[in-house]
Amino acid sequence: IEYNCFADCVALKTCNLPSSLEYIGSSVFSGCVELEKIEIPSSVKSIGNGVFADCVKLTDITLPSEITIIEGCLFLRCTALRKVTCLGEIKKIGEHSFQECSSLEIAVIPNGVTIVGDSAFNACKSLTKIETPSSLNQLGDGVFQGYTSLNQATINGDGTLQLGKSMFRGCTSLESVVLGDGVASIADGYYRSGWTSTTYYGMFSNCSSLK
Secondary structure (H helix, E strand, O other), rough: OOOOOOOOOOOOOEEEOOOOOOOOOOOOOOOOOOEEEOOOOOOOEEEEEOOOOOOOOEEEEEOOOOOOOOOOOOOOOOOOOOEEOOOOOEEEOOOOOOOOOOOOOEOOOOOOEEEEEOOOOOOOOOOOEEEEEOOOOOOOOOOOOOOOOOEEEEEEEEEOOEOOOOOOOOOOOEEEEEEEOOOEEOOEEEEEEOOOOOOEOOOOOOOOOOO
C-alpha cells in the first residue's frame, strides 16, 4: 500500500488487509479519525513513517513478527491508544513515534532495543513509570519530556548509553530517577530565546517534585 493511500478518510472505521500484503507505506492511514480497529497480517515486513498518526480512536494494535523498527511518528497523537503488542524483536523506536499518546499508561521498552529517537514518548501524560533495557545505547532529545504523571524512572543501558537533551523536562510528578551503570554520557541542555529573555533547559528542568 503506497504513501497516503487512505490518509484523511475521516469516516473509515475498520480496514481488512489481505494476507499477502508485505508493505504499508508512510502516512497510509494518517488522519483517519474514526479508525477504531485494524489487524496487520503476519506477512507485513515493513510499516512506514506516520502510518497511524492522528488515528485518535485507535485503542490497541499488534505489530507482526517481521517488524523490527517502529518508524518515526508511527502513532503520533493517537490519543486513545493504550496498548501496542510487538511480536517481533524491536531494535529501534523512531522519533515522535508515540508522542502525545495521552492514554498510554505503561511503556515497556523491550530488551533488544538499541535506539529510542527524539521525543519518542514526548507528552504521554498518563505514563507513571518507565524502565529502559540494558541493550540501549541511545536515548534521544526530549524522549520523556512532558510526562506530567511520571513519578519514577530507571534508565539502563549497554555501557555506552548516551542520554539526549532535556529528557525529563517538565515531568512535574517525577520523584525518583535511577541512572544505571550503563549510562555513559548526559547531553548538555539548550537555550530557547523568547521576546524578552533566554531560558536554559537542562535534563531535569521543571521537575518540581524531584527529591
